Amino acid sequence: MVEATTKRDIRKLKLEEIKDFFAGRGEKPFRAQQVYEWLWHKSAKDFDQMTNLSFGLREMLKENFTLNHINVDRMQRSADGTIKNAVTLFDGMVVESVLIPTEKRITACVSSQVGCSLACKFCATALLKRQRNLTPDEIYDQVVAIREQAQLYFGRPLTNIVFMGMGEPLLNYANVISAIEKITSQKGLNMASRRITVSTVGIAKMIMKMADDNVKFNIAVSLHAALDQTRSSIMPINDTNSLAELGDALAYWYQKTKKKVTYEYVVWKGINDNLEHAEALLRFCKIIPSKVNLIEYNPIDAGMFQQAGDDALNMYMDLLERHGITTRVRKSRGKDIDAACGQLANKT
Ligand code: SAH
Numbered sequence: 001m002v003e004a005t006t007k008r009d010i011r012k013l014k015l016e017e018i019k020d021f022f023a024g025r026g027e028k029p030f031r032a033q034q035v036y037e038w039l040w041h042k043s044a045k046d047f048d049q050m051t052n053l054s055f056g057l058r059e060m061l062k063e064n065f066t067l068n069h070i071n072v073d074r075m076q077r078s079a080d081g082t083i084k085n086a087v088t089l090f091d092g093m094v095v096e097s098v099l100i101p102t103e104k105r106i107t108a109c110v111s112s113q114v115g116c117s118l119a120c121k122f123c124a125t126a127l128l129k130r131q132r133n134l135t136p137d138e139i140y141d142q143v144v145a146i147r148e149q150a151q152l153y154f155g156r157p158l159t160n161i162v163f164m165g166m167g168e169p170l171l172n173y174a175n176v177i178s179a180i181e182k183i184t185s186q187k188g189l190n191m192a193s194r195r196i197t198v199s200t201v202g203i204a205k206m207i208m209k210m211a212d213d214n215v216k217f218n219i220a221v222s223l224h225a226a227l228d229q230t231r232s233s234i235m236p237i238n239d240t241n242s243l244a245e246l247g248d249a250l251a252y253w254y255q256k257t258k259k260k261v262t263y264e265y266v267v268w269k270g271i272n273d274n275l276e277h278a279e280a281l282l283r284f285c286k287i288i289p290s291k292v293n294l295i296e297y298n299p300i301d302a303g304m305f306q307q308a309g310d311d312a313l314n315m316y317m318d319l320l321e322r323h324g325i326t327t328r329v330r331k332s333r334g335k336d337i338d339a340a341c342g343q344l345a346n347k348t
Contacts, residue, residue: 010065011137043144045069070141082334096344097142107160108146113167124300124345133172139179163198170206193217204249211256220262226280254288273312291326298340
């Protein structure tokens with residue numbers, strides 16, 4: 001039987017609230033600073049790790065609070081160095097996060113939801129349906145785990161974070177923002193906002209909200225088609241969130257933030273591999289300064305979607321580059337362990 005508990009989750013408390021708690025017990029405010037530092041900057045997993053607190057103080061904290069932390073239960077390494085973590089959350093649910101090493105960077109790819117509600121036809125995570133949002137600390141802890149692995153396995157610091165794991169970050173906006181605040185704070189991981197990219201299916205009203213909030217991180221939009229009919233047929237979100245609305249929201253974003261956008265785009269055989277689609281993408285790219293990542297397709301089914309050949313990719317590249325749009329072909333990483341884009345589905 002699980003014991004009923006009235007203990008509060010200490011990681012839900014702001015520094016001020018921890019200070020108030022200590023003040024109420026006649027403890028010095030700097031104790032709260034120390035605890036806060038253990039909780040975030042030093043990522044303590046239990047109260048006993050807080051060695052600059054007296055035994056008595058640690059016991060007192062244990063009596064009043066719980067300290068939740070994710071667990072990296074299984075780790076798989078790809079032949080290309082990519083690491084995939086199966087992460088058990090506070091309630092036992094599982095998400096995945098990925099460490100992607102390149103010559104210059106080590107990137108953490110983190111999840112924001114358990115499953116996903118968006119039902120993009122080409123994505124394995126869609127098959128899981130959305131179960132729940134991740135809390136800010138569950139997001140933060142994924143970054144901490146990958147940061148430790150970067151040092152342990154590569155002897156290098158974590159350089160970048162992308163919200164390209166499971167889920168739609170803009171449908172868990174408040175928690176994603178709260179996690180990013182801690183990740184970028186000096187009291188947290190002190191990482192630069194410009195090294196963080198939030199990838200979205202392109203929810204117009206949330207892009208406008210981000211612009212109003214004057215966020216400092218980058219955005220990427222999973223576009224995949226710049227013609228409504230095609231986009232709607234593969235991404236149901238497009239039915240209620242048309243390309244025109246998305247374009248307007250991006251114009252607003254640029255006007256407010258002066259930050260360009262990256263479009264993620266897969267070219268599939270028979271779906272978007274002709275000149276008409278490439279020209280539509282070019283037109284869309286002209287709305288605001290942008291660049292394009294042509295992502296390699298990672299098969300998730302028996303063949304409804306197939307990666308287009310090099311001719312189609314070159315056709316896209318030539319057209320976009322000729323018009324000054326920086327375009328890169330992104331080879332997938334970690335495919336052998338189902339860690340690549342769109343393959344996260346808690347398979348192992
Ligand atoms: N929901 C957000 C975050 C997920 S990011 C978003 O849509 O952007 C995952 C990225 O991988 C997205 O760009 C998505 O479109 C892409 N993707 C999904 N399934 C894929 C697959 N099978 N092969 C390659 N890329 C895929």
